[in-house]
Amino acid sequence: MSANDAASATVGESAERATEAAAEADESVIDLAGVTFGYTATPVVEDVSLRVEPGEYVAVVGPNGSGKSTLMRLMLGLLGPDAGTARLFGEDAARFDDGERVGYVAQQAAAAEDMPITVREVVKMGRFPYLGLDRLSDGAFADELADDPVRTARRTANVVSGRLTADDWETVDDALATVGMSAFADRRIGRLSGGQRQRVFIARALAGEADLLVLDEPTVGVDAESVDAFYDLLDALNDAGITVVLIEHDLGAVVEHADRVVCLNREVYFDGPTDEFVESDALARAFGTEARFLTGGAE
Amino acid sequence: MSDPLTAALVAWLLGAVDGSLPLAAGTQPAALTLQGGFAAVGEAIFAALRWVLAQWYWLMDWAYYLTGLEMLNPRYRYMHRAILVGLCVGVMAPLIGTFLVHRQLALIGDALAHTAFAGVAVGLFLNAVIDLGVSPYLTAVVVAMIAALFIELISETTDAYNDVSMAIVLSTGFALGTTLISLNAGGLAVGVNQFLFGSLSTVSPQSAGILLVLFVVIVGTVAVTRNQLLYVTFDETAAAVSGISVNWYNRVMVMLTAMVVVGAMQIMGVILVAAMLVVPVAGATQVSRSFTESLVVSVVLAELAVLLGIAVAYYGGVTAGGVIVLVAVGIYVCAVGVGKLQSARGGREVPEMGSIETDDADPSAGTGGD
Numbered sequence: 001m002s003a004n005d006a007a008s009a010t011v012g013e014s015a016e017r018a019t020e021a022a023a024e025a026d027e028s029v030i031d032l033a034g035v036t037f038g039y040t041a042t043p044v045v046e047d048v049s050l051r052v053e054p055g056e057y058v059a060v061v062g063p064n065g066s067g068k069s070t071l072m073r074l075m076l077g078l079l080g081p082d083a084g085t086a087r088l089f090g091e092d093a094a095r096f097d098d099g100e101r102v103g104y105v106a107q108q109a110a111a112a113e114d115m116p117i118t119v120r121e122v123v124k125m126g127r128f129p130y131l132g133l134d135r136l137s138d139g140a141f142a143d144e145l146a147d148d149p150v151r152t153a154r155r156t157a158n159v160v161s162g163r164l165t166a167d168d169w170e171t172v173d174d175a176l177a178t179v180g181m182s183a184f185a186d187r188r189i190g191r192l193s194g195g196q197r198q199r200v201f202i203a204r205a206l207a208g209e210a211d212l213l214v215l216d217e218p219t220v221g222v223d224a225e226s227v228d229a230f231y232d233l234l235d236a237l238n239d240a241g242i243t244v245v246l247i248e249h250d251l252g253a254v255v256e257h258a259d260r261v262v263c264l265n266r267e268v269y270f271d272g273p274t275d276e277f278v279e280s281d282a283l284a285r286a287f288g289t290e291a292r293f294l295t296g297g298a299e
Numbered sequence: 300m301s302d303p304l305t306a307a308l309v310a311w312l313l314g315a316v317d318g319s320l321p322l323a324a325g326t327q328p329a330a331l332t333l334q335g336g337f338a339a340v341g342e343a344i345f346a347a348l349r350w351v352l353a354q355w356y357w358l359m360d361w362a363y364y365l366t367g368l369e370m371l372n373p374r375y376r377y378m379h380r381a382i383l384v385g386l387c388v389g390v391m392a393p394l395i396g397t398f399l400v401h402r403q404l405a406l407i408g409d410a411l412a413h414t415a416f417a418g419v420a421v422g423l424f425l426n427a428v429i430d431l432g433v434s435p436y437l438t439a440v441v442v443a444m445i446a447a448l449f450i451e452l453i454s455e456t457t458d459a460y461n462d463v464s465m466a467i468v469l470s471t472g473f474a475l476g477t478t479l480i481s482l483n484a485g486g487l488a489v490g491v492n493q494f495l496f497g498s499l500s501t502v503s504p505q506s507a508g509i510l511l512v513l514f515v516v517i518v519g520t521v522a523v524t525r526n527q528l529l530y531v532t533f534d535e536t537a538a539a540v541s542g543i544s545v546n547w548y549n550r551v552m553v554m555l556t557a558m559v560v561v562g563a564m565q566i567m568g569v570i571l572v573a574a575m576l577v578v579p580v581a582g583a584t585q586v587s588r589s590f591t592e593s594l595v596v597s598v599v600l601a602e603l604a605v606l607l608g609i610a611v612a613y614y615g616g617v618t619a620g621g622v623i624v625l626v627a628v629g630i631y632v633c634a635v636g637v638g639k640l641q642s643a644r645g646g647r648e649v650p651e652m653g654s655i656e657t658d659d660a661d662p663s664a665g666t667g668g669d
Contacts, residue, residue, distance in 0.1 A: 115590070117533065125538075
């Protein structure tokens with residue numbers, strides 16, 4: 001078994017175990033019920049109900065300003081709904097504290113162009129949720145200490161000092177191998193192309209052993225050839241059991257890759273299989289609303 | 300002072316910061332136990348600081364005997380302390396500055412320096428009016444940290460750091476400082492220049508001790524929280540999604556910045572202190588490939604600027620703060636040149652991207668292309 005095979009096996013096995021565990025517990029990955037939210041009195045997202053089950057590949061589409069990114073922030077607990085409930089892996093999204101289970105990939109602009117930081121250092125961040133003083137309050141800590149005091153003491157020292165263990169580094173390198181970026185590990189991320197950078201951010205999520213990957217218009221500003229490679233990567237990860245939620249404006253990519261489409265324009269216009277979405281008039285209705293709004297027509 | 304607990308705390312504080320007063324003097328019986336505890340801890344800390352200073356003097360004496368450099372002469376203990384303060388500033392300023400610069404918060408150092416000036420004015424004012432005997436650097440730390448939290452709260456409320464909030468805090472700090480000084484001009488104006496422009500000769504054992512405490516707190520905090528600070532600096536949203544409390548770490552960062560500013564103010568002065576947070580980091584960014592490397596390089600550049608600056612200031616009889624900044628800027632210009640050379644030489648070899656590999660995936664999928 002090559003290093004890459006080992007890496008891929010690790011990703012696949014980990015995600016599949018998580019998927020099976022979630023399915024056994026009848027636990028939706030994301031569960032929004034009647035969610036309404038507005039930055040002002042006017043709601044940006046209104047009465048949205050949405051369940052994402054383990055292993056799904058869901059794309060959220062809609063015109064500009066339709067509330068896609070706001071919906072994503074609600075899903076992740078970064079915003080609290082004005083009405084309704086948002087749950088992540090069965091927990092209240094705002095209080096969800098298993099952050100390593102969620103990988104987030106933003107538009108490439110999020111990465112500081114001039115910051116001197118290597119690809120490996122970025123991917124390493126995926127392991128940070130496993131480090132830090134707050135990890136010591138983990139309920140399992142006392143049990144582990146009783147079972148294996150030496151190993152636990154060593155792990156505690158690493159957690160407190162913020163040092164990655166050899167196992168952590170192996171996970172980081174495996175994640176890089178999985179996205180085909182091992183050769184770029186010591187390069188400054190600012191020197192990479194848009195598509196390469198997005199692969200690195202996927203690797204960061206994999207390093208955290210995420211069960212859910214949330215991507216907010218990840219291919220904006222990425223050249224066409226790299227976009228294809230990027231979506232192939234998402235397909236492969238989804239096939240390996242990772243749940244994918246994709247906020248996307250590129251309808252062609254959505255139709256080609258996602259299993260399910262949610263069409264949003266403040267409220268949900270369509271939620272179903274991709275082939276049904278293609279044949280429905282949801283897109284025309286959702287985008288048509290926006291067109292009428294822009295020309296001053298009242299809905 | 301009617302509350303005995305408060306009286307005990309104030310008495311301890313006065314005793315701790317003013318060597319002329321005995322520790323725990325003037326306390327009342329009701330607070331003796333607590334005060335005794337504080338006094339014991341305080342005494343232990345100050346004993347440790349005195350020991351560190353004594354060792355530093357010894358080291359500098361040896362350096363003088365080995366090098367014969369006049370500025371290291373054992374008669375000039377103030378220079379020994381100035382070098383110690385400079386070396387500490389050379390570590391902690393770029394350490395915090397690296398996180399600030401890459402979050403494009405370079406100006407926050409300037410804003411906090413001006414509020415620290417207000418803190419100095421508050422200390423001088425209290426000393427002049429009610430003879431409190433507290434070190435102005437101590438009041439500067441308190442006021443700068445309050446201002447730091449204020450800036451952070453504004454940014455949390457408005458969802459963004461902005462120039463306007465920093466400008467308001469900066470102006471308010473300086474306005475408060477100048478007003479307090481003008482209220483009692485005869486007593487205060489005399490000592491203001493050293494805080495505005497910094498001075499090598501006025502680094503007292505007491506202020507060197509305060510700086511050592513700040514140094515330990517800052518370096519220790521960064522050592523423990525560096526991963527979280529890096530994640531928040533690089534990608535705030537992803538950090539929040541991963542469960543890191545972004546607001547909490549932002550507060551830690553601005554509080555540490557306030558401490559650095561006050562620490563560096565002694566030799567750099569209010570007006571130039573922000574330069575130590577920014578210039579060495581900007582230089583390191585030009586020549587470093589990794590974040591870890593940039594931290595190390597920025598500290599090396601800052602130490603170089605501090606030591607050269609102090610030496611030039613001593614032998615040239617000029618203000619240390621100004622010379623240190625000029626040297627730092629000179630180093631930055633050199634770093635830009637080196638960075639350009641590195642860019643011209645490197646980047647020609649582009650490694651090939653590997654295949655996307657997952658266990659169920661087609662190994663040939665998504666190869667190359669970027």
